[in-house]
Amino acid sequence: MRLLQLKLKQRMILILGVMALIQTGFIGLFALHYLERSLDEQIGQRALDVAKTIAAMPQVIESVEQRDSHYLQPLSLALADTTRARFVVIGDSNGIRLAHPKVEKIGHSMADDDGDTGYPALIEGHGYISKAVGSLGWSMRGKAPVISADGSISGLISVGYGLDRVTEIINRYRVTLILVILCSFILSAAIAVWFAYHFKKAIFGLEPEQIAHLFDEQRATLESVREGIIAIDSTGEITTINQTAIETLGLPKNCELIGRRVEEVLPDSSMLEVLQTGEPQFDSEVWRGDHCIIANRLPLKQGEQITGVVSSFRRKDELDMVSQQLTRIQQYADTLRSQAHEYSNKLHTIAGLIQIGATDQALQLIGQESQSHQALIKLLMKAAPDPVLAGCLLGKYNRAREMGLALVIDPESEMTNLPDKLPREQLVSIIGNLIDNALEATLNHQGSDGKVHLSMTDLGNDLIFEIEDQGAGIPPEQQDRIFEKGFSSKNRDGHGYGLHLVKNLLDKLHGTITIESGPSEGSRFTVYIPKNKN
Missing domain, CATH: 3.30.450.20 (PAS domain)
Structure with a gap:
């Protein structure tokens, strides 16, 4: 737990340092153990080679057969001095010493010191190496049988080398190993500092816990979004x-x-x-x-x-739904705004007429306004009883009057047979965008007092809407591009999307749209929407 409270740099120094200590220590112990075994094997092999050489000497063979300790004792001391061995011990076929550095040991069994009876050499007739502690201390021993001329085993030669040199070499390497471990720890700490600096720079200075927290936040965020x-x-x-x-x-x-x-x-x-x-x-x-x-x-x-x-x-249908809802809200807002603006002007006019005493004119204006709206509402109730479509047309009618234009709805229009499956939001989005474009084109070209004509019919297999404006018209070379996203004949931002939306909605409804030049000027847009989609 305390480790987690440390900063990343401190943790990396500690972890890398401990790893360096463990790795270097393990490698060092292995190296010391391997070195010790190698030295033991080399010394043991040397002892065995010397023992075999002595066992093959004719004088030694003859003296062992005769059990001549007076000859073998000084010879063993001389051979030990010549070969730099700690001792050369010579025994007979029963393992009784015939020569030993300590005279009092002569005549006693060679197994007195370490329990080694020399069985492999005396019985099986082959030399071997052993490590044991005897009366002269720890030593590596090589033992070889003495073979007589008739092939019988007549004795045993044991040559031992002390392990003091091995201990000295091991201790020297142990000091070196400690120095290597310390240097390795210092180097690991330096590497950890350098690595931690660059690592934290790459992760914008964040701690691992902070990264984990950000990761959890990112995962929760990804799962919470609807995209x-x-x-x-x-x-x-x-x-x-x-x-x-x-x-x-x-x-x-x-x-x-x-x-x-x-x-x-x-x-x-x-x-x-x-x-x-x-x-x-x-x-x-x-x-x-x-x-x-x-x-x-x-x-x-x-x-x-x-x-x-x-x-x-x-x-896309989710995006279209949001777009349609926004379009519908915007249409309602435009309708309310235009109506509020128009009725505000009318109320100010009526109030002024009353203040100057022109009550007859005020009553006449009220009657005209009421008669006009009553006629429009009566026409819409007859031609387009669907409340969504009628509301859209009423809003566009008021919008046109606010702009100083007139939206003329053909009294012979009839749109009473709208299919139940036809999305009303898509329908009013199509008609609303086309009427808005027609009003803007008429205003830009004709100015006030311009007119936009709308006719509609549901006879036959299609719903047909015709919107005719008094604008400047659309050149033939632009008619193929007018429905492209972002394309507009007006060099202003925010245009070029209405007709693109109309075309996409018509494609979804399997409908079509055509463009024609008007009788004198302007353009006529005709929309065909099948009642039954295949």
Whole structure:
């Protein structure tokens, strides 16, 4: 718990330092153990070679057969001095000493010191190496049998080398190992400081706990948004995907998608194209099954290097619903605003007439206004009994009057047979946008007192609406482009979207729209919406 309270730099110094101590200590102990075993083996092999050499000397063989200790004792001392051995012990076939550095040991069993009876050499007839402590201390011993001329084993030669030199070498390497461990710890601490500095710089100075907290926040945020989100790395593997994306794309919910190639999950995805080009893609329409998705794709960059791509998307019908709701609210607001403005002017006029005593004129104006609206309402109730469509037309009528124009509705119009399945929001969005464009075109070209004509009929298999303005008209070369997103004959921002929305809504309703030049000037837009979609 205390370790978690330390800063990242302190933790890295401590962890790397401890790791260096453990690793260096383990390697050092292994090296010392290996060195000790190697030295023991080398010394033991040397002792065995010397023992075999002495056992093969004819004088030694003869003296052992005769058990001549007077000859063998000084010879063993001389051989020990010559070979720099700690001792050379010679025994007979029963393991009784015939020569030993300590004279009092002669005549006694060689097993008195360490219990080694020399069985492999005396019985089996081959030399061997052993490490034991005897009357002369710890030593590596090599023992070889003395073979007589007839092939029988007549004695045993034991040559021992002390391990003092081995201990001295081990101690020297142990000091060296301690110095290496200290240097390794200091170097690890320096590396930890350097690495922690650059690592914290790369993670914007955050602590691991802060990163974990941000990760939890990001995950919660991704799952809370209503848009689908997918992110891939520079290799095209999926690194992030939220639940909304899985549901929107119809992907299996129980399948692990993180780490899989994006083309395996979404074969028609353009994220790899963005990864290669680095060019973002906005508002791209993608069909997934039977519904359309609006997607935005942005490259992720670290400096100039593209490190991945993130894509956010949403079903188009949801966006259309929001757009339609906003359009409807805007239409209602425009209607209320235009009506409030118009009636405010009328009330001011009536108030002025009353103040100057012209009550007859005031009553006449009230009657005209009431008669005009009554006629319009009566016409709309007959021609368009649907309240949503009638409300839209009433609002546009008042909007036209506010602009100084007139929206003339053909009294022969009839739109009483609207299909129940026809979305009213889409219908009024189409008609409202076309009337707004017609009013603006008429005002710009004709000025006040201009007129916009509307006729509609539901006879036959289609709903037909005709909107005719008194504008400047649309050149033939622009008629093919007038429905493109952002295209407008007006050099002002905020235009070029109404007709594009109209075309998209008509495509969804399987409808069509045509453009014709008016009899003298202006344009006529004719909308055909089938009553029954196939």
